[in-house]
Amino acid sequence: MINGVVGLPGGIGEAARRARAEAFDRWLATLLPERPGIALVAVGGLGRRQCAPYGDLDLVLVHAGVAGTDELAAKLWYPIWDAGLRLDHSVRTVAEALSVAQDDVKVALGLLDARFVAGDRALADQLSRTATDHWRRTAVRQLTGLREITTARWAAHGELAFLLEGDLKEAAGGLRDVGLLRAIATAGVTDALRPAVHAAHRRLLDTRDALHQQVGRRVDRLLAQERDGVAALLGLRRLPPGPVDAPPARAGADGAPRSEGHPDRAELLTDGGDGDALLRRVAGDARTVRHALDDAWRAADRLRAGRRRGADGRPQRRPVARDVVEHDGELVLARTAIGARPDPSLSLRVAAAAASTRLPIARATCEWLAAYCPPLPAPWPPAARAALITLLGAGPGLVPAWETCDRYGLIDGWLPEWTRLRSLPQHNPVHRFTLDRHLVQTAYEASRHTRDVDRPDLLLLGAFLHDIGKGLPGDGAAGRAGRHEPAGTVADHSTVGAPLAEAVATRIGLSATDAALIGTLVRLHLLLPDVATRRDLSDPKTVAGVAERVGDTTTLDLLHALVRADAAATGPAAWSEWKGRLVAELVARVRTALDTGVLPAPPAPDPALVAGPLPVVQLTEDRVAVAAADRRGLLATVAGCLALHRLEVVSADASTVDGRALVECRVQPRYGLAPDPIALGADLRRAVSGDVSVTQRLRGRALAARSQGAAPRVVWHRAAATDAVLLELRAADAAGLLYRVAVALDEAGAQVRAARIATLGGDVVDTFYLVGGWPAEADRDRIEAAVLAAV
Numbered sequence: 001m002i003n004g005v006v007g008l009p010g011g012i013g014e015a016a017r018r019a020r021a022e023a024f025d026r027w028l029a030t031l032l033p034e035r036p037g038i039a040l041v042a043v044g045g046l047g048r049r050q051c052a053p054y055g056d057l058d059l060v061l062v063h064a065g066v067a068g069t070d071e072l073a074a075k076l077w078y079p080i081w082d083a084g085l086r087l088d089h090s091v092r093t094v095a096e097a098l099s100v101a102q103d104d105v106k107v108a109l110g111l112l113d114a115r116f117v118a119g120d121r122a123l124a125d126q127l128s129r130t131a132t133d134h135w136r137r138t139a140v141r142q143l144t145g146l147r148e149i150t151t152a153r154w155a156a157h158g159e160l161a162f163l164l165e166g167d168l169k170e171a172a173g174g175l176r177d178v179g180l181l182r183a184i185a186t187a188g189v190t191d192a193l194r195p196a197v198h199a200a201h202r203r204l205l206d207t208r209d210a211l212h213q214q215v216g217r218r219v220d221r222l223l224a225q226e227r228d229g230v231a232a233l234l235g236l237r238r239l240p241p242g243p244v245d246a247p248p249a250r251a252g253a254d255g256a257p258r259s260e261g262h263p264d265r266a267e268l269l270t271d272g273g274d275g276d277a278l279l280r281r282v283a284g285d286a287r288t289v290r291h292a293l294d295d296a297w298r299a300a301d302r303l304r305a306g307r308r309r310g311a312d313g314r315p316q317r318r319p320v321a322r323d324v325v326e327h328d329g330e331l332v333l334a335r336t337a338i339g340a341r342p343d344p345s346l347s348l349r350v351a352a353a354a355a356s357t358r359l360p361i362a363r364a365t366c367e368w369l370a371a372y373c374p375p376l377p378a379p380w381p382p383a384a385r386a387a388l389i390t391l392l393g394a395g396p397g398l399v400p401a402w403e404t405c406d407r408y409g410l411i412d413g414w415l416p417e418w419t420r421l422r423s424l425p426q427h428n429p430v431h432r433f434t435l436d437r438h439l440v441q442t443a444y445e446a447s448r449h450t451r452d453v454d455r456p457d458l459l460l461l462g463a464f465l466h467d468i469g470k471g472l473p474g475d476g477a478a479g480r481a482g483r484h485e486p487a488g489t490v491a492d493h494s495t496v497g498a499p500l501a502e503a504v505a506t507r508i509g510l511s512a513t514d515a516a517l518i519g520t521l522v523r524l525h526l527l528l529p530d531v532a533t534r535r536d537l538s539d540p541k542t543v544a545g546v547a548e549r550v551g552d553t554t555t556l557d558l559l560h561a562l563v564r565a566d567a568a569a570t571g572p573a574a575w576s577e578w579k580g581r582l583v584a585e586l587v588a589r590v591r592t593a594l595d596t597g598v599l600p601a602p603p604a605p606d607p608a609l610v611a612g613p614l615p616v617v618q619l620t621e622d623r624v625a626v627a628a629a630d631r632r633g634l635l636a637t638v639a640g641c642l643a644l645h646r647l648e649v650v651s652a653d654a655s656t657v658d659g660r661a662l663v664e665c666r667v668q669p670r671y672g673l674a675p676d677p678i679a680l681g682a683d684l685r686r687a688v689s690g691d692v693s694v695t696q697r698l699r700g701r702a703l704a705a706r707s708q709g710a711a712p713r714v715v716w717h718r719a720a721a722t723d724a725v726l727l728e729l730r731a732a733d734a735a736g737l738l739y740r741v742a743v744a745l746d747e748a749g750a751q752v753r754a755a756r757i758a759t760l761g762g763d764v765v766d767t768f769y770l771v772g773g774w775p776a777e778a779d780r781d782r783i784e785a786a787v788l789a790a791v
Helices: 014-031 069-082 094-103 105-111 121-157 175-186 195-215 224-234 263-268 275-304 335-339 346-357 363-372 382-392 395-407 410-414 435-452 456-465 493-507 512-523 527-534 540-550 553-570 577-596 634-644 677-688 692-703 737-747 777-790
Strands: 038-043 057-063 087-092 115-119 317-321 324-327 330-333 616-619 623-629 647-657 660-669 713-717 724-732 751-760 763-771
Touching (some): 014 038, 057 069, 057 094, 057 121, 069 087, 094 105, 105 121, 195 224, 330 335, 330 346, 346 410, 363 410, 512 553, 540 553, 540 577, 634 737, 737 751
Antiparallel strands (some): 713 724, 724 763, 751 763
């Protein structure tokens, strides 16, 4: 029993979908009494006989103007609702249906799937026939509006091929787009439903069927926690990774690489359940669908409005780059480029021209380049290297040009490493893209900062290669996914990837000095955000350590630009205004040290905090500062009060000046709404003055909010600060966590000078600067146990 309908079969695959459609047909036929001039017509998935296990029903009750139709419809719809089915329904005459289709392109597309279920078959056939004829007559005009709707949907749902948790139906390259291809093919615009598209469509439908069965309800978004279960239902296992110098995948007859558009690779994926294998297969199928739709849109554009034509009526050819011309809105090879042996850099130069002009490369040109362009020598010729930099720095034109080249196997010929990187999942909650798209997106984001650095070419290349070490043996980051340990604590993708990036830079022809700098950028690309969010920036030792590792201001500027590009390409959770300020502050201090050789002095305390009657409370949008009579536990009191008012602390500093205890915190609202400053100020003054009632409220609220996340860890750092020992807590995030830990440290006799709170996804890395010397081993064990107990 599925969806409350007895006898509706489950299962995955084309036969199961058709069996569900037939079961629905039989059941629905029993609900409609035999009357002339009335027919029940299925559209959508039931109309196509592609019923998902928990899909909707889309039905049209067509009538020829007979009386009592509304009453009959009510008797038909209510049993469907009573069965627990979601129903999209309408009651129309044939003329009414065509009138609505005239004004609503979505309705016009839906009627293309119209199929007789019960009642007057001749009337149902009339609706199907006239709807198809109407679409063929009006399609060219309606495609403009349809494309606008599609573009808006893509903007809302993203690209299925690159998303870690994409919507199988609505995202670009998903099932909704296969319906568009079917409509364009029905209109006779182009042959949009090639064999590769049919194969990709079947696999996407199978994936959705398995997702419905795995979750037990209608759902189209493939969430990370469901991937392994869905993969098991589909019988997928991961193929063993090939060597990094594997030969490039050859394009199929339709231009799709065999790993993406042909069923032979899918047949190899038959054992066990592996979510990564599933994600790669979905990505390949989504690419096939999206590429076919891009081709179909261009064919429609040419049909709807001719390009500039010469006196003989043929499209004009306009040179756009060496060996590349525009022809009928697409880029093709100049005639002189085809005759002799092609230049090995030709494919890269065509790609660079496409990205710069934002014009598509003609399909025939891509096929010719894949078949006849010779491999690049090592090192690359200057023309190829310049074309790659132009491609990476082209801005908005980069992603579509890169995708087109990847579709035909050209990227694998340029970079053998790409075979391993393609569609590689990233098991990290802050990432929105698969690794291949993340690298290309980072280069795109880096193009926004090329005027901020001395070597824009190295910025673009470093951005493109910065995560090349992910997924390889020795990438400790892959093994600690979700724990967010600091870079450099174990071997991670930055240290693993640095020599690989340097080797790529050497192969493409960079000098030894430039290739070494690329390796440095990859090795240190996590340094600035890690230090800025987890260390005290006023500590001279923090600044000196970063300056020593960076070495010069050129590298510093490149790393700063790379950090911003990487964060923008990762997702909204990877960056924030306060994080940007911290990184900028660190860069400014390190620049001073590199330029002058003198470490910047720590900032002086606010004069308003060290003068006037106590207590002193200062509140701004993102800063809370308190001065009170010197006593232990002030940081814990302030942190608890902030937690009570739903404020997150992102950094905290505690000091003593002339007998006054000072606490300064940078804060942000936990749920986006700022607290009442009057109430917050009053609670802070009462709490730091020792009001027990406020303390009891703080302790009760915070203890109730304890997290049930993974086991926390404590790591000690002895030589990371000038005058303190660092206790680093890695734990699941929770409201009031800083308060509980600060109380535990205070009760254990540890004095906190500063705290830095770094949140990444659902985890935190909280660093506490403990002053008073390096504790003995027994004291460290006692303090560590107290902190872990508080968490």
